[in-house]
Amino acid sequence: xxxxxxxxxPLDLVAAGLVTVTNSFGTKxxxxxxAVSKNFVVVEPYLMGVVQGLVTAARRSQDVPQRLQNSxxxxxxxxxxxxxxxxxxxxxxxxxxxxxxxxxxxxEEVEED
Numbered sequence: 001x002x003x004x005x006x007x008x009x010p011l012d013l014v015a016a017g018l019v020t021v022t023n024s025f026g027t028k029x030x031x032x033x034x035a036v037s038k039n040f041v042v043v044e045p046y047l048m049g050v051v052q053g054l055v056t057a058a059r060r061s062q063d064v065p066q067r068l069q070n071s072x073x074x075x076x077x078x079x080x081x082x083x084x085x086x087x088x089x090x091x092x093x094x095x096x097x098x099x100x101x102x103x104x105x106x107x108e109e110v111e112e113d
Contacts, residue, residue, distance in 0.1 A: 014039035017071040019061045021053040038070040 003025060013020040014037040023045035024030055030042035041060070043053035061067070 010040070011036070011076060015071055015074055015076070017064075017067045019057040019067060021050065021057050023049070036076050037074045039067055039074075 010020045010022045017039065019039050019041060021041045021043060022033065024033075024042050025045065030040075033040045033042050041053045041057045043049035
């Protein structure tokens, strides 16, 4: 994906244990993405970089146990409530906002767990 955002499909693919070729772009660096998952093969967004990445991915795809281990060790938030995602600070802010503002549409009360 030649974009500043890696999009979600590559993240889904590495989480599923697939070796995934993606390009670097700006702050989307090889060290950053490889810290998320060793199933990433990060290349420069040029023809030869992509070709070399595909060769590397084809070779690494043969090691299924390693791919699954990389998937299990993925360093990515898997819960929308985690500190790296929305977490308690945002949820508290949203609850406060709704406590002092009228809702935009009718809603039903929801019991918390």
